[in-house]
Every structure is written in C-alpha cells, then in structure tokens.
Amino acid sequence: MRQRVLIPTLLASALALSGCQHTGAPRAPSAADVPADDNLNAVLWMQASAEYDAAATQTWRAAIAGLDAALAHPTWDALLPSERGNPATGLPPAVIVDVDETVLDNSPYQARLVRDGAEYASRTWAGWVAERAATAVPGVNEFARAADTRGITIVYITNRTEAMQADTLANLRAVGLPVAGNAVFLGKGTVVDGCESADSGDKRCRRELAGRNYRVLMQFGDQLGDFMQVEPNTPAAREALMDAHGGWFGQRWWMLPNPSYGDWQPTVFDNDWSQSAAQRREAKREALQTGRVSK
Template sequence: MRPSLYAPLSLLACTALALSACKPGDKELAQRAQDAAVSANAAAGAAAAKTATPPAAATVPAGDDNLNAVLWMQRSEEYRAVAEQTYRAAADKLDAALKQPNWDALVPEERGNAATGLKPAVVLDVDETVLDNSPYQARLLRDGKEYDELSWDQWVAEKKATAIPGVVDFAKAANARGITLVYISNRAVHLKDATLANLRSVGLPVADDSVFLGLGTVVQGCEQNGSEKNCRRQLAGQKYRVLMQFGDQLGDFVQVTANTGQARGALLQQYHDWFGERWWMLPNPSYGGWEPAQFNNDYAQPWQQRHDAKRAALEVAR
C-alpha cells in the first residue's frame, strides 16, 4: 500500500493554526511542532517516490534457462513414456529389418560400399540417447554455470550416468539377434574407457573397444567438419549393414551442413519417412543443434545476448 500524503499535510496545517493562536511563551513549543510536521511530510514524500519507482528486473542465472527442461527429463512420467515407447517400437521392427537384405539406415552419401552381406548393426548416439546426463545439467543449474569441457570430463569420469528408459531392453533384444551395437558419440576419444565402463555398468552390450567411435576418431579419406558424425557413420558402414540409427539430434542421423532453422527443416522434410522406420529420435529439450540455430551458432556472444535471441525466436501467434 502506498503511504498517504494527506495526513502529514493536515498535521502541518493544524500546527500552523496553533502557532498563530498560541501565547508568546508557547511559541517555542509550537515552532518545534511545526518543524516536526515538515519533517514528517518530507519523509512521507520520499517514501512515496521510492514506492513508485519500479524494482529492477531480476537477473536470471544462465543455468535457469534449462530448469524446466532438466526437471522434465528427471521427474516427468511423460518423458519416461516417450523414451520407452520409442525403443519398444524400434524393437518390434528388428526382425523385419534383418529379413530385408537391402534395408540400410545410412543415407546414400554416407554408404561408400555395398551393405549386402555385411554383419548387422544399430548405431546409437550416447548422451541423452542411451545415457542420461541430466544430473550434470542439474549441477550446472544449481551452480548457475554453463557447460564447459573440464566439468564435463569430470562428470564422465564419475561414470554415474544412468540408462535412458527402454534402451537396455532394446539393446538386449538386438544383441540376442546377433546385431552389434555401435556407439557414435561426440564424447572425445580420451573419454572412451570411462564411457565404455559406464555403458557396461548399466547393462548395455559392448562387443569390444572398436564399437565406440568418439569425437577425434580418424577416418581415412574423409574430412570431418567439427563435431559432425558423417565420417564416423561411413566408417561404421564399411563393416556393418546399419539397420537403425538412434539419436537426440538431427546430426546423429545425417550431416547438417547449415545449422539454420530453414536448413534443418529441409532435412527433416527430406528424410521424414525414415523416422519411425530406420531412424529413431529421442526427446532432448535440454540442449542440441536447435538451440544455437536461434543465435547464429555464435556461443562467443554473452549469455544475455543469446538468451535475448532465443526469446525473440518465440512464436506468439500475433
């Protein structure tokens, strides 16, 4: 409630009247009363002005951009249901994929050799596809920080990531059919041992160390652009007929040559029919290529500038 300006003004008026009517011996007391009234009026005016000034907008910690996303992945039954139904639906198609000799989940541009006669495999991304790293994201939220390689490497070394719902049952079904699981990840190659140990600890089949193709894997005759996985998919295709691919980003399935909304939309349209058949997408609202596409892929910008660009990208149906 705003403080009233009227009570001090009334007090001042009454005091003035009292001053004019008082005896000469009482003038000192009356003057003190008038001075007190003036001070009260000034204080009330200052309080009113302070109340009328809107408070400064609270600064949102960088990590809080991710609060609902991480909480949804950790606490919602809806997330679990989506992940489980994805892997269950994929498992139902394994037999059909095995029986069709021409069934292949690599795009033609990444299939450098005939797939017929090769051993069957499925290709899986690791983070947020088979392993849940939401505790790492939760730590960033708690500490008001953003992703950095040092803290990420420390998290991977802990080997505490749990399995995405549904993936272990799918992996066991594939393994029972003689299908090799190949893990193509943007975890750096120096994290291979910790990653394979983590995969094994949650019950995922790991045939041998060669099934992990991390960031930095050298593929002869193929030049990799940044963290794109096209070269590593080609490498997997040299040895296996890839029945299915699993990921949480478009780049887990096909090369994203231009990370813009328009280019990403065109890729989705081009390979629309592959999803739910050869390609299986897991939900990840926490991070991914879709995010930097909103701020011109420039992580060098200050957090607030990136945040503002994402807000500007919101559709409000005007």
C-alpha cells in the same frame, strides 16, 4: 527405473549445508544466489516426469518391433546413400546409437549447472564423464537385449572424445549395455581413412566407417546431426533436411527426447556462442512464436 536427482532436493541440500560449519569443499550456491535458468524446467522434466520415461520407452519399444523386418530385408540400410561407400548386402547387422541422452542419461550434470548458475564447460563435463555415473535412458536395456538375441551389434558413435573411451565403455557396461570391444566406440577424434574432419563434431565420417563393416539396420540419437550432416546449421536448412529425409524417422531412424540442449538452440542466435548469456536469451525470446494477435 532411472535414479532421479531432483533439482529442488539439490537446492535444499545446498541451503542446509550453508548454515553449517564446514571446512571441506565450497558449499553449493543457494537458490537466492543463482539467477533464473532457462534449462530448469527441461532438466526437471527429464528427471521428475513419468512423461519423459514414457516417451523414451515407447521409442525403444517401437524400434524393437521393427528389428525382424529390417533383418529379413537384405537391402535394408539406415545410412543415407551419400554416406554408404560400399554395398551393405551381406555385411553383419548393426545399429548405430549416440551416447548422451540417447542411451546414457546425463541430466545430473545438467542439474549441477542449473544449481550452480553455470554453463557447459569441457573441464566440468570431463569430470562428470570420469565419474562413470550416468544411468540408462528408459527403455534402452530392453532394446539392447532384443538386439543382442538377434546377433545385432551396437555401435556407439558419440561426440565424447576418444580420450573418454575407457570411462564411457565402463559406464555403458555398468548400466547393462553390451559393448562388443573397443572398436564399437567411435568418438570425436576418430581417424577415418579417406575422410576428413576427425576432430569435428560432424559424425558423417564415423557413420561411413561403421558402414564399411556393417549393414546398419537403425540409427538412434537425440539430435538431427546424429542421423545426417547438417550444413549449414540454420532453421531453414534443418527444415529442408526434414522435408527430404523425415520419412525415415520411426522406421530406420529413431529420435529420443532431449529438451535440455542440442544444436537446435544456437540456430536462433546465428551459432554465435561468443554472445553473452543475456544476448542469447534475448534472441531466443525473439524467436518465440506467439500466434496471430486478434484485432
């Protein structure tokens, strides 16, 4: 089971510390100091609920059941034809996995943001990655063992930066996930010959690179962009992509639950992160669907 860092426990510890003489690091804010946070229930669900464990585990187990069929089918490929620049037949098999909230659980970082009344920042995120403290998402180790026994390489395509490679690979190894050398880490900033946007969060180029070396049996992620290019990032465009390619989910593509963050969120405030938290919250409230009002 994952190690659980429950937000109420963190808050209680912070309150206890606040009453002590303490000359070290500043105390964590008390509950009274921190405003209500939209992410509280989402993060707590990922840390405290058996339902999250069940949802993640069943995804990985269902994928195991499809591995042999995918291996046996010589033309089976989990890359869209538009992202496959070379024939897949005859290439060694691999699966592509995202890292964060797909194979590594970073909910303690999100819990700290809730506790502190803070938002994501590159500095605090880099500090968390350097801790190498993320735990394995439930069920992923079982899948990784099944893939390894079948000679299937796991390729990690992540929007962690290339500078985070050493810390990330160490963390993956620490939780028991296989790492077949540094070449299987394709982070943000990876240069792909013949393909632009090395510094972009768009993973299309890196998927193409993986496809040059492997027949991709499956892909795993927690966001739509882990499987296909999402452009523009609007509700209508995302719905159209699901209409076009949704049939691949549960066969070639596997989605892990992540209610805490993702590219779905800014679609409701026009991807404008310059707006204040209050403005973004109001846009989210306006986007709620409350059903037909009876007369």
